[in-house]
Amino acid sequence: MVVGSQREKERVDWKIGSLLAKGQETSKDDGVDKIIETNYDTIYDSFDAMNIREDLLRGIYAYGFEKPSAIQQRAIVPCCKVWHRQDCYILHRVLQQLDLNVKECQALVLAPTRELAQQIQKVMIALGDYMEASCHVCIGGTAVREDIKKLSEGRHVVVGTPGRVKDMISREALRTDRIKQFVLDEADEMLSRGFQRSDL
Structure with a gap:
């Protein structure tokens, strides 16, 4: 985090x-x-x-x-x-490797909780402010339609919880073919708690 x-x-x-x-x-x-x-x-x-x-x-x-x-x-x-x-979690690295000319998801960051995902997105946006790097958070408790809309517009980085991210991939709203970086944050916690319905 x-x-x-x-x-x-x-x-x-x-x-x-x-x-x-x-x-x-x-x-x-x-x-x-x-x-x-x-x-x-x-x-x-x-x-x-x-x-x-x-x-x-x-x-x-x-x-x-x-x-x-x-x-x-x-x-x-x-x-x-x-x-x-891929096991080394540094937001600097994620941002450094982005191709800003390609407005598609190039980095996917998974977090075990909504709160952590929102914090990661906040820092990603702050650090990437002068780059004009776009980042969207996909978490439960938010409108699915809004996620689909934002993802269809294109985002360089997507941060989210496993349930909602899986849902966006299943709906083909989140394309994975341009992803170059995958970050699994708090992997031990995520595996110990498993997928919960509340993350959708």
Whole structure:
């Protein structure tokens, strides 16, 4: 989960760190001891040094990020370079890889709850503001017709809960043939709770 609070940022850092392999380095970030596992040697002490597309970089600074955390210094660049690492959840990477000339779903993000899906969409829109990247959230408790309308207009990124996303795919409102990135957030929670009717 990536939202503005310090606690949630730390949670993201832990998740990313646990996915990167080899080597261990202990760091302190705002008084929190962390073990950073990585097989990538280069450390970037600023977002500017990461060769991030300019429109995304503007969104990062506008959202309030000033300096990358210890994990972000090590994880953002390798995750942007490696396409097959679908287990690494970084919204920067998702946005970095979008082809903005193609207004179709290129990235699908699944979350176990409506609230988390809405938070992810909020951050995605904020970070991608200067890119004019479009993002739609498909969750239960909202009008199915509105989802179908928005998806037919074309969205670069779709975030949603499994039930509603499955429904949109079944109705052929959400096309999957142009999806290049798939992110499964909180996979352990999603698998432990299973699909619930409330997610439709």
